[in-house]
Amino acid sequence: MRAGRIKGTEVILNDYFLLLLGLYFLVGVFPQALLLFTAVAWHEFCHVLAASRRGWQVTGVELFPFGGVARLCRPGGRGFMEDVADEALIALAGPAGSFLLALATSPVFLIIDGVPAWFHFFHQANIILGLFNLWPGLPLDGGRIFRAWQARRAGLYRATLAGVYGGYTLAFLLGAGSIIGFIYRLTDLQGLVLGLFIYYTARQEGETAPYMFWQDFWRQRAKRAIKGEQVPAGKIFWLAADPGLTLARVARFFSPHSFNLVAVVGREGRLEGILTETEIMQTLLEQGNSTIGELLRK
Template sequence: MSWSIKLFRVKGIDVKVHLTFVLILIWAAYRWGSDTGAGWQGALFGVVATLLLFVAVTLHELGHSLQAIKYGVPVRDITLLPLGGVSQMEEIPEKPGQELRIAIAGPLVNFAIAALLIAVGAVLQARALITLPELVQSLGDANWAGMLAYLTIANLALGLFNLIPAFPMDGGRVLRALLALRMDYTKATATAVAVGQGLAFLLGLWGFMGGDFTLVLIAIFVWMGAGQEGKQVEVKSVLRGIKVGQAMTRQPQTVSIYDPLSRVVELTLSTSQADFPVTEVENSRLVGLLTQDDMLKGLQAHGMDARVGRVMETKFPAAAPDDLLFEAQQRMARDRVRAMPVVDASGHLAGLLTAEDINEAYRLLSASPKGWG
């Protein structure tokens, strides 16, 4: 994830913090410093409490990630954002038992932290559990003596909130895994999506009727997250078994490193292609990729006569003809590219896979129940 700074690495997983994370620290400092009337001491309390809470968030995400690694699922990184943490996994296992264990691991970590804090409170003869009225009162007071109770309740709340049976929370995945024990994975996903969006509608209605627009925003977030999960599984189901070579453009327009950008402009205007593989003059070996953004930046900086080799990308994702189409689509989405060269085992260009190719394949396969032969 861009705009992120690496903090440390655990079991091959980079733990990063997004630059916008500073916003939650600023909010915490203002909230505890101004609203409580405690000044800079309250601001310090708010920052420390928030940082400690995000230690628990990090452990929550590590719980998911380490369990995923156990089942052979690659985890690229964990990124801390103002609203929580995100584990970037390559895929979610379709085996219900594996998904269930990965999903439940995060909340269980929070419950374990809460249990540990309660034990620490017992040893130190300090209260680690408080009632709801006491919690509300403590939120208006920057009291260091109440930090233990605050963190205990926060971890319990974090665990319980994530178990709400709605995507993108962990509870949505737990529900799908349980349903998938008795029905098809795609149908289980559709049912879990419907449950999640139903809960989101009720939450949004409750928030709207009560004038609590924070609940409305949460409901919108849940509704959209559930819909996105459902769409992704539907796409995966439709594209299942289809190879990149079946959907790619087989004879794309190419350019060489010596071609001027004026030739690329001509090709762009005369064809429907916007991104161009760059190959060696004497053969079709792939050496680069010129995206439309690269071309526009090159025109602005160097003009029409600039050579392609001066502005092309030399590091870019590529696929093989036998790669699964859905996996290629996920790679393109992750790397935020519209096109991906397809190369054979010898490194020669075999075709070009574009977002339009994938969309066309999806539309055709959706309309044809029997799929492609």
């Protein structure tokens, strides 16, 4: 649900978030729901503030029970690999803001005797929100920090998949723990619902990974062209591939700084042929994914 617009930034309340607010209202703890909303909004505001400070444009914010997602536009003329440090800082700002708010409210417990229950809830909500979001799995903040750290070593695509698997792991733990707790009458099934939601959003992150790879590939190519550098400019990057490998898998190893040639090597070690990056990418775009061997036979 669209809640409004603040200085050009659209604020959206996720359906699950609204459902949780409704459940809190039915069980008579609506004030806690408002406090949770405040904690989540503050958490996301810290993301927005950090993004703005780094020169990123914030077009929208969607609030979830465990945090939120800020829809950001990267500064022009930059690739994904150049933005990983910024992404890590922006992601870290949310948990840092939650911990800071919890720390700022801590002296109240020393000054005032008999602190109200709602204040305890607000203080604990910020701590839990910060800790929960540090899990190294997408779509959580910790997953984005983990991806930024891994991207420089393993590449953006592999780092994204690793973050997705981290999200899957958390979803499984939440779901299994919720079911076991429900069987033994220790908890309700909110953890299962949250686990399913995290699994779904992590899967979406995984589906966008190939597009992120190709966008970064072409951005780096365009950046070299703007500088007046020629690609290939005499520089060739060779890859050796088995005929059974798919085109998409081979393309993930292409270098954007060179012209890529793929030597197709059979099981007996014989050279079966050579494919150019143009042939592979054109086939991917026009005919979809197939194997290297199938393209070579065509």
